[in-house]
């Protein structure tokens with residue numbers, strides 16, 4: 001896709017170490033993207049965003065299930081933007097000899113972990129290992145502890161010795177680590193919303209925190225399932241995985257890392273909408289923290305964060321769906337505090353955040369290819 005002749009990297013910008021890029025890549029860089037699991041919803045959103053990204057020169061969309069099929073047949077919104085078909089294999093040997101290569105894995109949990117070492121050995125044989133940035137959209141490398149991974153995902157990790165070797169890609173809190181990182185674990189959609197809501201409370205003991213998250217049906221991926229089937233979903237609303245969702249472990253790790261003590265009680269809900277995460281987090285204000293101090297913490301944390309919009313009262317899914325923005329709102333009444341977060345699960349909760357991570361990793365402005373409002377009304 002977008003195949004034009006490769007351009008050399010700026011001087012001193014091309015070489016990566018095994019886990020870090022050694023140079024800062026400039027705005028003029030033209031990179032190659034490879035998407036594994038490209039025919040899913042995450043793959044489709046990556047394609048849409050990367051086709052319009054000024055620093056991406058070519059995209060190789062790899063799909064086992066759709067190999068040979070034109071991309072616009074599975075993604076009709078891309079008709080006229082690409083005539084390419086899905087590749088059956090990435091064919092690492094045929095990638096160009098210069099330029100950064102950004103590999104996005106948009107596969108189900110456990111898939112990348114099972115393939116990682118084989119992939120890395122293929123990149124080494126193809127002579128591209130030092131130019132690859134790998135961004136995983138699944139939960140495979142978000143946790144660093146094998147026992148916690150097994151407890152959260154119900155099976156042992158297929159490549160446990162590599163846990164902890166990926167940078168956790170939450171740009172608003174991990175930008176220094178993401179810049180130049182060659183292995184990035186993209187956060188989960190609920191985890192993104194809840195962590196963005198809670199992390200400004202760093203260093204505090206919050207006690208019991210009640211967290212409710214609502215998701216649309218695209219959170220279950222492109223394959224039809226009973227829980228995403230229109231007749232049984234369109235007029236329904238229910239909780240699921242109450243107190244045992246796999247993102248809980250992911251959130252607890254970063255909260256602990258920021259010195260937040262909290263007994264997090266997370267209940268996800270499935271709502272009759274296609275896109276969106278709406279999270280509501282309630283707690284008692286700790287002693288010494290009032291509303292002004294709470295607002296000041298959010299301003300300090302996100303005043304310069306391009307994709308965080310702080311709103312009065314409740315955020316609206318309508319104003320973030322189709323965008324990489326997360327809207328945060330807060331309200332205090334007496335000692336009771338509530339923080340709301342709204343984002344598009346397929347964009348800020350997934351593919352958009354992955355592109356934001358790519359931008360940071362390659363030394364680009366994090367807004368590149370992502371700075372656009374949504375549609376209104378949706």
Ligand SMILES: NC(=O)c1ccc[n+]([C@@H]2O[C@H](COP(=O)([O-])OP(=O)(O)OC[C@H]3O[C@@H](n4cnc5c(N)ncnc54)[C@H](OP(=O)(O)O)[C@@H]3O)[C@@H](O)[C@H]2O)c1
Pocket residue numbers: 036037038039040041042043062063064065066106107108109111137138139187188189218219220221222223345346349350
């Ligand atoms: N949906 C969300 O809101 C969301 C948000 C954040 C993170 N994620 C995570 O991102 C990843 C991709 O999610 P998605 O919503 O794009 O999923 P999806 O629509 O189900 O597609 C994932 C792709 O994975 C491949 N795949 C599906 N089932 C497979 C199987 N049993 N074995 C091997 N490969 C299989 C297919 O790839 P081919 O194209 O090769 O056939 C498919 O296109 C998942 O790990 C998911 O947990 C999802």
